[in-house]
Amino acid sequence: MDGRQKSIVDSRRAQMFFDLEPAEIERVRRFGTYRAYAAGEALANVGVVAQGLTIILSGQVDILQREKAGGHRVIVTHGPGSFMGELAQLAGRPALIDAYAKTPVQALIISPERLRALLIAEAELGERIMRAFILRRVGLLETGGGGPVIVGRAGNGDVLRLQNFLRRNGHPHQSLDPEADEEAKALIDKFQVDPGQLPIVVCPSGQLLYNPTETELARCIGLLGPIDPNRVYDVAVVGAGPAGLATAVYAASEGLSVIVFDCRSFGGQAGASARIENYLGFPTGISGMALMARAFNQAQKFGAEMAIPTEVLGLDPPSADKAEHFVLKLANNDRATARAVVAANGARYRRLDVPGLEEFEAASVHYWASPLESKLCAGEEVALVGAGNSAGQATVYLASQAAKVWLLVRGPSIAASMSRYLVDRIQGLANVEVLTQTKISGLEGNDGMLEAIHWRDAAGKETRRPIRHLFSFIGVDPNTHWLAGAGVTLDPKSFIVTGIDARSHAGPLETSVHGLYAVGDIRSGSIKRVAASVGEGAQVVAALHGFFAEADRMEAVAARA
Ligand SMILES: Cc1cc2nc3c(=O)[nH]c(=O)nc-3n(C[C@H](O)[C@H](O)[C@H](O)COP(=O)(O)OP(=O)(O)OC[C@H]3O[C@@H](n4cnc5c(N)ncnc54)[C@H](O)[C@@H]3O)c2cc1C
Numbered sequence: 318m319d320g321r322q323k324s325i326v327d328s329r330r331a332q333m334f335f336d337l338e339p340a341e342i343e344r345v346r347r348f349g350t351y352r353a354y355a356a357g358e359a360l361a362n363v364g365v366v367a368q369g370l371t372i373i374l375s376g377q378v379d380i381l382q383r384e385k386a387g388g389h390r391v392i393v394t395h396g397p398g399s400f401m402g403e404l405a406q407l408a409g410r411p412a413l414i415d416a417y418a419k420t421p422v423q424a425l426i427i428s429p430e431r432l433r434a435l436l437i438a439e440a441e442l443g444e445r446i447m448r449a450f451i452l453r454r455v456g457l458l459e460t461g462g463g464g465p466v467i468v469g470r471a472g473n474g475d476v477l478r479l480q481n482f483l484r485r486n487g488h489p490h491q492s493l494d495p496e497a498d499e500e501a502k503a504l505i506d507k508f509q510v511d512p513g514q515l516p517i518v519v520c521p522s523g524q525l526l527y528n529p530t531e532t533e534l535a536r537c538i539g540l541l542g543p544i545d546p547n548r549v550y551d552v553a554v555v556g557a558g559p560a561g562l563a564t565a566v567y568a569a570s571e572g573l574s575v576i577v578f579d580c581r582s583f584g585g586q587a588g589a590s591a592r593i594e595n596y597l598g599f600p601t602g603i604s605g606m607a608l609m610a611r612a613f614n615q616a617q618k619f620g621a622e623m624a625i626p627t628e629v630l631g632l633d634p635p636s637a638d639k640a641e642h643f644v645l646k647l648a649n650n651d652r653a654t655a656r657a658v659v660a661a662n663g664a665r666y667r668r669l670d671v672p673g674l675e676e677f678e679a680a681s682v683h684y685w686a687s688p689l690e691s692k693l694c695a696g697e698e699v700a701l702v703g704a705g706n707s708a709g710q711a712t713v714y715l716a717s718q719a720a721k722v723w724l725l726v727r728g729p730s731i732a733a734s735m736s737r738y739l740v741d742r743i744q745g746l747a748n749v750e751v752l753t754q755t756k757i758s759g760l761e762g763n764d765g766m767l768e769a770i771h772w773r774d775a776a777g778k779e780t781r782r783p784i785r786h787l788f789s790f791i792g793v794d795p796n797t798h799w800l801a802g803a804g805v806t807l808d809p810k811s812f813i814v815t816g817i818d819a820r821s822h823a824g825p826l827e828t829s830v831h832g833l834y835a836v837g838d839i840r841s842g843s844i845k846r847v848a849a850s851v852g853e854g855a856q857v858v859a860a861l862h863g864f865f866a867e868a869d870r871m872e873a874v875a876a877r878a
Pocket of ligand 1: 559593628663710837
């Protein structure tokens with residue numbers, strides 16, 4: 318962190334750490350159980366699932382954060398009336414801090430499930446506690462406290478992949494570059510790691526992972542727990558973008574049991590947006606990640622279960638001779654069962670048709686422009702391909718960091734496909750050059766890192782420029798492969814057909830399979846906007862209630878017969 322900048326702990330301390338009034342403690346006693354701790358006893362340890370919200374009734378507790386170079390730093394000392402906990406406690410995930418009783422302590426422990434009930438029952442106090450949880454997480458994100466340590470060369474494709482995964486999932490972490498950090502060298506020596514085995518990840522539990530997959534990392538740090546194959550959820554939501562998270566918030570808040578799967582992280586395409594300026598209620602704009610993180614926390618507050626990262630690979634609808642409910646086939650041979658399924662898994666970016674693209678995709682070709690990418694490009698020239706709003710937003714964002722942005726467009730202008738405000742903004746940027754009727758024709762580089770890009774204009778003139786980062790925003794295709802064999806009607810472009818075009822009695826968001834719904838970008842004819850996806854996520858919950866009411870009626874009739 319920049320030494321001149323104030324940390325969140327300095328600027329928002331009063332909201333992060335406050336005491337409950339005696340009357341408030343009295344009111345919340347019914348949610349908890351009592352426990353006593355001797356001086357020196359641990360109340361929480363990094364990497365171990367904590368008990369939930371802990372309100373200190375008497376005594377003092379030190380909250381400690383582990384430092385990069387070993388050792389601990391006291392973040393805060395809680396006294397009577399104050400409380401321990403942050404976002405991990407909402408979902409029953411492992412703690413990101415250590416907590417030790419400084420004196421004998423009496424505490425009220427509120428389990429994650431009872432905590433969610435408290436947050437809903439006690440609206441005003443719940444709002445203050447929730448805000449404190451979010452700010453405490455932001456504080457941990459600022460320092461990387463309590464998270465895993467990634468050791469590997471900065472800019473290496475796998476290092477970027479792991480950093481991106483943790484950043485997109487709002488999980489603190491630290492990165493150490495063996496070429497620049499003494500601590501990295503010490504860890505490499507300690508674990509006797511060969512340079513070819515990098516990157517490694519040291520989990521808070523002490524477990525060492527060699528260049529792990531996102532799933533291996535998520536399991537090691539407790540982000541992803543086991544899925545109970547015998548539990549029947551009311552609703553399984555596939556995709557945690559705006560449509561899926563809206564479905565989860567409305568369904569869980571109305572008492573349905575909900576599980577949400579996403580193969581990457583929460584937020585979907587919206588989470589990759591540097592600044593969303595057309596979402597109702599945010600006149601100054603909001604970063605996609607900030608908007609989606611709020612929705613994710615909100616869904617967890619209402620009790621939606623998150624299984625991230627988990628890819629849904631297939632779907633078996635209920636049938637008379639087989640299962641009574643939908644069975645979702647998941648990566649790692651796991652399964653989940655639900656009475657209804659909502660497909661909210663959007664679309665995936667198209668890839669440029671240029672030889673050798675794959676070789677550079679990990680480190681030099683980017684499909685979104687977040688602070689991580691913009692840092693990599695600071696002071697450099699970059700090339701960006703695309704002419705839609707996402708390309709426009711990324712151009713404006715990157716231009717604030719990069720020395721120059723070359724915007725390469727296949728068509729004759731950007732005005733036909735980009736919103737006017739973005740076109741105007743781009744025209745006002747001195748370090749952006751728009752090249753129309755131009756295509757990327759070649760890539761040059763070594764070890765997965767780009768060194769130069771070639772492009773060709775309409776007259777066939779080829780240009781070569783020494784550019785190390787290429788951004789691609791050329792549209793998306795629907796993620797409908799997992800529905801193959803499930804009997805779902807798709808349109809000619811493979812988007813899911815809903816409503817009466819799918820089946821004569823289907824509701825507006827229902828597919829050709831009764832009980833399977835589609836919302837957001839994956840739906841044929843959808844408006845590809847965050848607000849439209851959120852609206853459909855809210856709307857589908859009414860349809861789900863209708864579906865369950867009908868299913869319950871049928872069951873009652875069958876039981877009477
Ligand atoms: C860079 C960028 C900027 C944008 N800016 C704006 C803007 O300013 N304003 C605006 O209104 N719109 C904007 N959009 C469009 C908007 O983000 C999308 O319309 C919206 O995100 C669609 O939401 P969704 O939930 O339907 O799908 P998505 O956002 O695509 O989310 C789908 C999720 O499903 C997951 N998934 C896919 N397949 C599977 C599977 N088999 N199993 C499990 N999970 C799966 C994905 O990982 C993803 O997280 C932007 C898009 C991009 C790419």
